[in-house]
Amino acid sequence: MFYEGAIYRPPSEASSLILQVTVGCRHNHCTFCSSFKGKSYRAKSRTEITEIIAEGFKMDPYAERIFLADGDALALDMDLLLDILKELYQRFTHLKRVGIYGAPKDILEKSLEELVLLREHGLHIIYLGVESGSAEVLYQMKKGVTPQEMITAGQRVVTSGIKLSCTVILGLGGTNYSNEHALETAKVLSAIDPHYLGTLTLMIEPAAPLSRQVAAGTFKLLNPWEILQELELMIQHLDVQDCVFRSNHASNYLPLKAHLPFEKEALLGTIANVIRQSREELLKPEKWRRL
Template sequence: MHYQGTIYRPPSEANSILLQVTTGCSHNKCTFCGMYKGQRFSIKPDAIVDADIEYAATHFPHARRLFICDGDALIVPQQRLLNILRQIEEKLPRISRVGIYANTKGLSMKTVEELQLLRSHGLGILYMGLESGDDQTLAAMNKGANAEKMITMARKAKEAGMALSLTVLLGIAGPERSPVHALETGRVLSAIDPDYVGALSLMLEPGTKLYEQYQAGAFAMPEPMALLQELRTIIEHTDLSGGLFHANHASNYLPIRAKLPEEKARTLALIDAALAGSLSLKPEFLRAL
């Protein structure tokens, strides 16, 4: 496989074929993210993508899932992306689901009908970074979209029949804005009603704009208990019709996995126990990106 740079994929795609169609991220301006710094966004030539699909068909013929990399590959023009999905259908007939990273920019460039066509050719799940439902926090992190646009684009994906997995970031608003960030994030998650929500705790990465702000004293990291309270508030104010909310990423202090709404009360009680000191949090040295 012709991989360029560091390849990233969601934890749930650990056993998937990783097909790199783009390099980097077309936005690449989020203050907290260092994933694609120094890497120019590009769409790889068809010949290379075709060769990688042939390689996967030869070496992983029994694979059931495939993930299209990199950062926001949904931005690939419709016909090119459709051709890639058709090749996957033809060469890898056992693939039951294709996943891809998406952002509001990529979603805004495709109609519901175009998304439905992609869905009919195997694109089954979109992974989208919400990070926060608070407009002030979104602007501060240079996310490139406000809460209303996040809701509109995510709903478009759901209307097209896509499964939707959203990530939110604990701590991204800093200590003072934390309560608003948590409340608004719960509100936006409820408005979107995704299939999956993944909560990650912010870990400051050297080389990012946010790390520079932290070093200069312009941004402060909330304490672990404050992050836990933030998680509690988000879950308390998130109403899903049957989604999975998980906070079991390596960055988090307390692993959570809950089906909402039926396990909300149990999950809030678990967090309350941790806040009261009855449950131990993950030691700092075990946390990781």
């Protein structure tokens, strides 16, 4: 399979066949992110996508899961998205689900009726990078949306019947906004009420604009124990109805999982116990962390 640049996918798509139908990120201004800084956004043509699907079929004709990359695949025109889904399910006879990243603006550009149509054609799950619920943090990180726009986008996906998986980034507010980041993120997530929730922990690569602020000392990173305290505060104020929580990304210091709200107290107990012990060996070593 020919890919343009590095390919990123959610942890839960590790075994999926990845088809790159778009390149890069339309927004590409987030200061914490270096994933797509070396790419210019473009949507691949119908001809290219047909060839990609054919090549993917040669690689894995029995694929049960397919993930559509890059970061803005949902931005494709509806007619093209529907044609892609039709061809995938016609060609891959064992296919059970198709997943896609959905930036908040991509989702907001799709009506509820359009999202329902995508679900009816086999789009199973959308991954939304919430990152933070704090208006100030979203502004400083140049995410390009407000908390209310994030809520509207997330709720639209949930209402459509497509599964929604949200991700947030622990430590994204630095030391100055840690509490606000935790509390406001919990508020936004509670309003969205996603089916799945995952956390990442902030890691800064040299290509990320935020690295210059870290080097200058104007953005102060949280230490591992402060990260766990921030996570604890967020979970304490999280009010969801039926959500699978995972903290299994390679960037996290402590792998965690729970079915919320049913295992909320047990999850908080685990976090509190690790914080109380403050033993380095309970955490993932820094050298093992990855984006």
